[in-house]
Amino acid sequence: MIRTLQDHAVHLGIDVHMEVTVIALLTDGNRVCGAVAYDREHGRFRLFHARAVILATGGVGRAFSVTSNSWEYTADGQMLAYNAGAALQDMEFVQFHPSGLIPSGILITEGARADGGVLLNRDGERFMGRYAPEKLELASRDVVSRAIVTEMEEGRGFKDEASGYDYVELDLTKIGAEKVKARLAGIREIAMKFTGIDPVERPLPVRPVCHYMMGGLDVDMDGATGVKGLWAAGEAACVSINGANRLGANSTAECLVWGRITGAEAARHAVGKGPAAIPKEQVMAEEKRIFDGIFHGRGGTNPYDVRDSVQRAMEKGAFVYRTREGLLEATKAIQSLRESDYLHCDDHSKRYNTNLTNVLEVEAMLMAAEAILRCAVARTESRGAHARRDFPKRDDANWLKHSLAFYSAEETEGGHVRLGYSPVKITRYQPAERHY
Ligand SMILES: Cc1cc2nc3c(=O)[nH]c(=O)nc-3n(C[C@H](O)[C@H](O)[C@H](O)COP(=O)(O)OP(=O)(O)OC[C@H]3O[C@@H](n4cnc5c(N)ncnc54)[C@H](O)[C@@H]3O)c2cc1C
Incomplete structure (x- = not known):
């Protein structure tokens, strides 16, 4: 599907930048107005001006030791939006x-x-x-x-x-x-x-x-996140057609249907608007963070060991069955990994520097893991794929609601996450408990 989409885009005369990793979104104080990216092929940073940005960057499966997901499923796309103020929704619902x-x-x-x-x-x-x-x-x-x-x-x-x-x-x-x-x-x-x-x-x-994240960036029915100028679709988004438990085959349908809806909506906002502003200070700050901070950074902790430790902590504490104790233990492990000095890059090659992208991915995985754990500890019930041994029953009276996670610069006992909730919109079908 990716290749067909790419072929079709090329056929339509759309520029497709294949060897590019987006590393930050830019905002003009009011809305997203572009992105900074690492161009692997040419070994340089790229600046994209944009009146609308859609993230379709997949899920978070690589935060666990054993996954069916590709190496790219590291939440780095979702974290771009999370850092820019967008909420993550229902992150505790992880499908195994x-x-x-x-x-x-x-x-x-x-x-x-x-x-x-x-x-x-x-x-x-x-x-x-x-x-x-x-x-x-x-x-x-x-x-x-x-x-x-x-x-x-x-x-x-x-x-x-x-x-x-x-x-x-x-x-x-x-x-x-x-x-x-x-x-x-x-x-x-x-x-x-x-x-x-x-x-x-x-x-x-x-x-x-x-295998799959039911949660993702909180979007409305048109794919819009809470941040102006920013949309999300596919597994990166949570439009919430899957509730707490996706049925097989629905992801492809979701990608196709909301890919189209979201694309059309974002285009509608972009077309006919003037050029996007370029916040020079942000570009410079980003270059400094990546180039001085990570590319030329120093630190005693091996980022690949951190990646292994994240995966092990999540596998132990947030796997198929969960308990408060296990989730908190994993939270503690993730917090101490976040504080370690892993944000550095030993390989200083400019082109195809996977060391650099891997380090950025580890940072994203840590943030996503924290959000998953925070939402999972708070949800004191079992629903869909979220099975709490200490709260084995589904509790509609208290928990028929979506979890929201916002990035918080201030650290609390659950990490850099501020929790919120939003109501579940019930229309034609009344929710009912599943029985076997
Ligand atoms: C083994 C397997 C089998 C599956 N089988 C089915 C099935 O039978 N039916 C079904 O409905 N679903 C199935 N799923 C789920 C479904 O395939 C995925 O949910 C779906 O492909 C997600 O599509 P997407 O477009 O959201 O993300 P993807 O197709 O993963 O695309 C994300 C893209 O974003 C790119 N990217 C990520 N970060 C960045 C960045 N920072 N900068 C630039 N690019 C970035 C990645 O390189 C990737 O190309 C399966 C999943 C797996 C793993």
Whole structure:
């Protein structure tokens, strides 16, 4: 889809800047008026003047140790807006997909279970019957993920000695070799390449992996954030069609529908307006932050160790099941990582400096992790993908509302996050609790 979009844009005569990472938004005091970017190909900073900016920069999956998401899912786009004053909405609702391949996290699609794949614990038991007697492996992602985690926690999982991850098995052998080769050829190829296992012969090691963020930048039905001149669409945004738990396939629909709506709205605001102002002081401050502060910065903490620690803290404290204690422990870990001197870059190459972009991504991941944890601690109920062991019931009387997280320069016990809430708009369908 990205390549098709790019081809089409080029065909229409739109400039497409492929090797460019946006590192800050510019504001004229009233509205967003441009962006500063790092041009990897030419090894220089670029300034973009803009009367409207749309962020479509994806989610935050890389903040967890094992994820189905690409390396780009580091929240850096969302944090540009968050830093500029936009709110994040419902960040506690993180979707874990039940069947990520171990140890890579690469997704084994639900199609494998829909075509007859079954989940087995170390006793060889098809355990989903105890959790969702009718839907079994085809229960929703949160239900299957919780079942797998329960099996692993109660000692009925397997252990991958190399990675240290627990897992259960996804058995496709009963489907039959011909059907697997015809209908699940991609899955088979991935499994063979990444685990050396041919799924027509042996079960695959799987476990829940971070897959999708229901939360994101708080936008209205037209994709507008609370910051003038700034829109967001796709996984980076939270237009809230997914509530606390996305159903498979809805993200593509969301990207297509709100990509179009948001694009049209932003264009409507941009067309016919005069040139955007360029706040020179901000550009200079940004250059100083990146060039003097990070590119030529010094520090004893390795940013890649920080990235690993963020992922481990989130995996431990904000995984499929959560408790206040675990979430607070993760918050403490994230806060101490934020305070460490990791914001420096050892590689001083100008072109294709992934060290520089990685450091910026770690900073974004830390901020996003803090927002996820802060919202998750506050929501003292279980809803959708947010499962609190200490508050196992859904509580519509107190929690039928959206969480909002705003960046706060002032640090509180939850970090640099100020919480807020907004009502859930209920129209035709009354919300009801899901039962199995
Ligand atoms: C393995 C997998 C399978 C999935 N399967 C399905 C499915 O079957 N059906 C479904 O509906 N959904 C599915 N999803 C979810 C869906 O694919 C994503 O939610 C969706 O692709 C998000 O699209 P997007 O345009 O918002 O972001 P993306 O497609 O991720 O695009 C974001 C882009 O922003 C760029 N970017 C990020 N930061 C910056 C920056 N600072 N400067 C410049 N560029 C930046 C990135 O490089 C990237 O190109 C799946 C997700 C995964 C990971």
